[in-house]
Amino acid sequence: MIFTRLFPFLTWFKLVTKASLKADLIAGLTGAVIVLPQGVAFATIAGLPPEYGLYTAMVTPIVAALFGSSLHLVSGPTTAISIVVFSAISHYAEPGSDEFVSLALTLTFLAGVYQLAFGLARLGAMVNFVSHTVVIGFTAGAAILIASSQLQHITGIFVPKGESFLHTLLDLYQGAGSANFYLITIGLVTLITTILVKKFFPKLPNLLLGMVVGSILALYFKEFTADIKLVGEIPAHLPPLSMPNFSFATIKMLAPEAFAVALLGLIEAVSISRAVATKSNQRIHANQEFIGQGMSNVVGSFLSSYAGSGSFTRSGLNYASGAKTPLSAIFAAIILMLIVLLVAPLMGYLPIAAMAGVILVVAYNLIDFHHIRETLSFSIEESAVLITTFLATLFLELEFAIYLGVLLSLVLFLGKTSTPSIPTLSLDKTQTNGKKKLIDINEKPLKQCPQLKIIRIDMSIYFGSVNHIQKRIATISENERINHILIVASGINFIDLAGTEALIAENNRLVKNGGCLYFVGLKPSVYEFAAKSHFIQQVGISRFFDTKKHAIEHIYKKLDREICATCPALIFDECQP
Structure with missing residues (x-):
């Protein structure tokens, strides 16, 4: 019993058979192809060099699969976590710089320690008190922030670093006259290709194909404009060892932001694992999931990975692809390592405008229109929480938006339980x-x-x-x-x-x-x-x-x-x- 608590993978390892290995390998291959463009895109959102998204997609899924409880949850870089990482660290360092990377690793380590502590203290039930409406409102707001941050790469309009949402829109409006037609065309063609492939050929990797089409178009347009910037060559090697900054001043500075990242990561992971578990008839142990997420971030911070969590897209695809055990997530990470070693140099030809087009599709998919309509139609209280969290995400600090959403959830819960029915x-x-x-x-x-x-x-x-x-x-x-x-x-x-x-x-x-x-x-x-x-x-x-x-x-x-x-x-x- 004590061994299964320390090494939970011993429990599901008994489920591995020849048939399950085959199913997990196929699901892993599908997941690896999907996460390749996602990893690059998410790292860009986080303000990190593109390879850090791939490193995260290699390390985090393996550790989370070994120490989590879900059979189908696939961890790694996510959109919401990426934008919070960018928001938290861009105040202190220039995005993409060595200092920014160092602070991101420290933030990841601290978030992992928080999550590990929550799991060991058996606080998994606290996720139950955070309304799903908060997550919907936050991700919808994050989606709009992500989209607005990518418009400068599609239009070629200069927007200073660290601008607020309103100032970004103002800069884009004032610079509309200087927009670059070629960059807009690359971004839109990438976006349209991605959407059409998803609609007519759903089994093909639409994000990857969108990037390929955008890159080919950029090669053609290179003769007509010098403004096409490329992502740059990605190192063709496995995640190198790294060391977070453990100075007292850095830890004190990042501790509040790390708590927000940890909280959002746990809400994402447990919510997604439970959603998939309802289809697979599996019981999720929230405390063990906390430990798995915490371990993945702590270990990842020493292997050039930034904060990750459960991915709804990859987890849902993993289940739909027929995965039977967490080996599918491990296979996906290993296959991604092989792909990166082979094709990483080709990523250097990827135009940033095409990457921005892909990120716009990712941002759009973040918005849960169905649940937003339901919430606004049927519940005044939940609508207030949704709108407040959404607006706070757009116009306030992202960490504060998370705390505000959690606080509103607790107030809503206490409001309902403080007036019991007394017939x-x-x-x-x-x-x-x-x-x-x-x-x-x-x-x-x-x-x-x-x-x-x-x-x-x-x-x-x-x-x-x-x-x-x-x-x-x-x-x-x-x-x-x-x-x-x-x-x-x-x-x-x-x-x-x-x-x-x-x-x-x-x-x-x-x-x-x-x-x-x-x-x-x-x-x-x-x-x-x-x-x-x-x-x-x-x-x-x-x-x-x-x-x-x-x-x-x-x-x-x-x-x-x-x-x-x-x-x-x-x-x-x-x-x-």
Whole structure:
């Protein structure tokens, strides 16, 4: 057991067969062809030399596959992470410079340490509190930022480094008259080719073919303009050893940005792995996925790789290609190494305008139009989160946009759980198998006892919900003049100390008025905590019941007989003459 925790690949390695090896090899070959242009494009977005995207696509998938939990997740460079890396480091160094690369490696190491710590501390459940709407809003905003940053390469209009979104648009508008027709043609032809290949020949590597067509067109246009810039030759070797900058000043400077990268990377990886797992009927262990992502980034920082995460495109394609085990991701990385050794020099002929055209397609695919329409149509709260995160991504620092989105998710979650449903129940006289059922009076108009109010609390009683629950009990006591309140507690998942204190206070107030709080159907775990916190002792053990029948029998004895004598409801068996 301890070996499988330390080396989780021992678990899925048992699934490897001759048939699965063949399926994984085919899926790996497909993945390698797809990630070749993506790696170059993503590194460009991150402000790094193109080879660093390929190095990341070689190292990160192997480590993440060995130490993660998903059978189909493929890690590596991603668009969202790349733009956050660029945003975080471009304040401190010139993109593409040696200092920029060094800081990117340090950022990657710190992000990996954060992720590893989260996994070891078993904080995988925290991803559940980040709304998927936040991710949709952030990626949509990131897509527009990416597109706007590439327009200068397609048009040839000069835009200073580090310009904000609005300033970039202003620079492009003011320089529209100096746009280069040849660069625009290269970018558009690359873009159109990529889209058409995807539509009519979906099995072919559309991004790669788009780059090839753009490169051929650039060779032809070279006779007419000198403004066509090339990506430059990519070194034809495997990821070299590297060393992050471990100076205290650098770590202190990058720690906040690294936390944002770590958080976004974990949200991406776990969300994607769960999405694919729903199709493959696999259970994902979020803590192990955290460890896998953390290990991949820590190891990657010493092998010339920048921060990576799970890729939705490559993971989905990996599953669709018939992959059976994480060996497919490992095969993809190894095949990519072989491809780079053979064809890396050819990448030197790739025009930056063609690369920008490919990146525009990548950016467009980031926008989840389907879920955006659904969110805006059906939920006001989720729409507010989506729009806020989207605008924050465009106009504020990207790290702050991530934090703001997470904060909004938590506020939304707390808002929903702080106002639990508290329906009023009454006995239905319609016999069901000889028993009367307690049902919600909103579902069926029923008579109610004028002295005993029966309510059900459908969520947990904790510091966030106590105010709502206290108001409900106070309304019953003060407005309806009912001081005997029976709480059907079967829907309560837990009670914290703030919850017990609030219930004790309400019980004491009801006791002064001649009534009391009663509880029926507490779950064993909730009852155990209530006993340990002395809640049961202070309310009185005689006020807690296992069945509704026993609870009503006990409470009926405490009701005012004069009121019972003139009561028109007579809903309990005890009420009958």
